[in-house]
């Protein structure tokens with residue numbers, strides 16, 4: 758699903774943010790990438806969706822090397838990658854319904870389909886009664902549910918979760934992680950979980966890579982890694 762080969766990124770010709778990163782994420786994986794602040798997690802995410810241009814290497818999503826795509830192909834490819842964020846990034850002037858409908862409108866879906874799809878998404882994230890609320894009227898956990906609904910609206914192949922529970926308390930974190938796990942189980946959506954919290958990895962991931970100073974220092978199945986002596 759995502760194959761990363763020999764990926765390198767240096768800023769200002771000095772800080773080596775990514776140092777020969779190799780990763781193989783399979784369809785249906787819940788793949789964790791864990792590391793301390795400054796380890797290179799954001800740089801990696803930004804190279805995966807090509808907000809950042811790496812110095813060298815490959816990022817293969819599906820069948821194409823995303824680093825080799827032209828502008829229009831890249832726009833198409835990005836539709837296959839959903840994202841959720843630590844600070845939710847909802848549109849504050851839009852209702853919950855409008856936030857979730859936004860990517861469907863961008864994809865030029867017709868009105869009836871959008872209504873039906875948003876209703877379905879509201880059910881998946883259990884916010885049927887909040888369609889007309891604004892983000893400021895929601896709790897953190899509810900905001901992230903809206904973020905998830907919006908991110909999966911166009912049925913992406915991959916959902917990138919960038920510190921998606923870092924602003925939430927442990928109980929709400931547990932609820933969001935179990936929602937993500939349910940979605941993964943029901944749709945085989947591949948999840949990439951970026952976090953500095955090992956607890957999050959233990960709760961949800963089947964595979965993990967540990968990143969330190971731009972290098973993957975260990976990776977494998979979560980059960981194997983945490984049962985090491």
Ligand code: ADP
Pocket residue numbers: 768769772773774792793794795796797798799800801
């Ligand atoms: P993380 O997300 O794990 O905190 P980052 O990818 O943000 O790590 O940072 C990795 C390293 O790259 C850090 O040393 C950081 O200071 C540096 N870095 C990140 N972005 C930039 C940038 N735009 N310019 C210069 N250095 C950067």
Ligand code: ADP
Pocket residue numbers: 794795799
């Ligand atoms: P995160 O919380 O994900 O680690 P940061 O707070 O480190 O993010 O970085 C926020 C933004 O600042 C990012 O766009 C990152 O690329 C940029 N950045 C991080 N470190 C540096 C740096 N040393 N110099 C310039 N930009 C940086």
